[in-house]
Structures are given as structure tokens and as C-alpha cells.
Amino acid sequence: MKRRRRTLVPGRCGHDVVLKLESVMLHTESVKRSRERSAMELAIREAKARLSELVAAARSGERVIITKHGRPAVELVRCDHGGGIDFEKLEAARRRLGIEGDRERWPPEYDDPAFSRRVLGLDIE
Numbered sequence: 001m002k003r004r005r006r007t008l009v010p011g012r013c014g015h016d017v018v019l020k021l022e023s024v025m026l027h028t029e030s031v032k033r034s035r036e037r038s039a040m041e042l043a044i045r046e047a048k049a050r051l052s053e054l055v056a057a058a059r060s061g062e063r064v065i066i067t068k069h070g071r072p073a074v075e076l077v078r079c080d081h082g083g084g085i086d087f088e089k090l091e092a093a094r095r096r097l098g099i100e101g102d103r104e105r106w107p108p109e110y111d112d113p114a115f116s117r118r119v120l121g122l123d124i125e
Contacts, residue, residue, distance in 0.1 A: 039063035044073070 040057055047054060047066045054076055058064045064076035094100070109115045117123050 039065050041065045041067060041072070043067055043070075
């Protein structure tokens with residue numbers, strides 16, 4: 001990495017102020033390098049071709065970043081919960097709220113297609 005020459009500019013307080021453009025550029029380069037070390041970064045086209053490999057990497061805890069036009073678009077991460085409905089928690093919540101049994105079912109006529117046609121005004125008589 002090549003060091004750039006610093007430019008000194010007199011500041012308002014009488015102190016010399018160093019323009020930090022070069023250091024910002026160097027910092028940006030180091031951030032890019034550290035991002036490459038800590039995560040897999042792939043373009044969408046390559047990610048489509050290697051999806052099963054990326055899923056395995058994400059499941060093992062590695063960060064997988066998918067880019068679009070060179071910019072990070074999405075991050076593929078491990079899903080820590082199983083998903084779906086936890087019926088035990090649902091039943092506990094129903095008991096806590098005082099909701100018992102299946103009294104809150106839809107009336108049987110709601111399942112009748114003729115009732116739906118009548119409600120929607122589609123009856124042909």
C-alpha cells in the first residue's frame with residue numbers, strides 16, 4: 001500500500017489542519033479488505049450458481065453478502081428459530097386471555113357457496 005503525501009492547510013484556530021482525504025481513502029480500502037475476510041461477498045449471478053454452498057456457509061454461521069451492481073443488496077443469515085406455529089404457546093395465550101373452546105368458529109353458512117353469491121350480489125334468479 002502506497003502512502004500519499006499529506007497537504008497542510010492553515011486552519012481558523014491558527015493550527016495546521018491535515019486534509020484527511022487520503023486517510024479516508026485508506027480507511028475505505030481497509031474496510032473493504034476486512035469485509036472480505038469476515039464475509040463471503042458474491043454477485044447475484046454467482047450466488048444463483050452456488051446457492052446450496054452459500055446456504056451451508058450461512059448455516060455454519062458465516063456471513064454471506066449478495067451484491068447487486070457491486071453494492072451489498074442482501075445478507076444471507078442462519079435462521080435460529082424453527083418457524084411455524086407453536087401451538088402450545090397459542091393455547092397458553094388463549095387460556096391467559098380467557099378464550100375457551102371453539103366458540104369463535106365461523107357460522108356454517110359462511111362455507112356455503114350460495115351464501116357467498118347472495119352476499120356478493122351474484123345470485124341469478
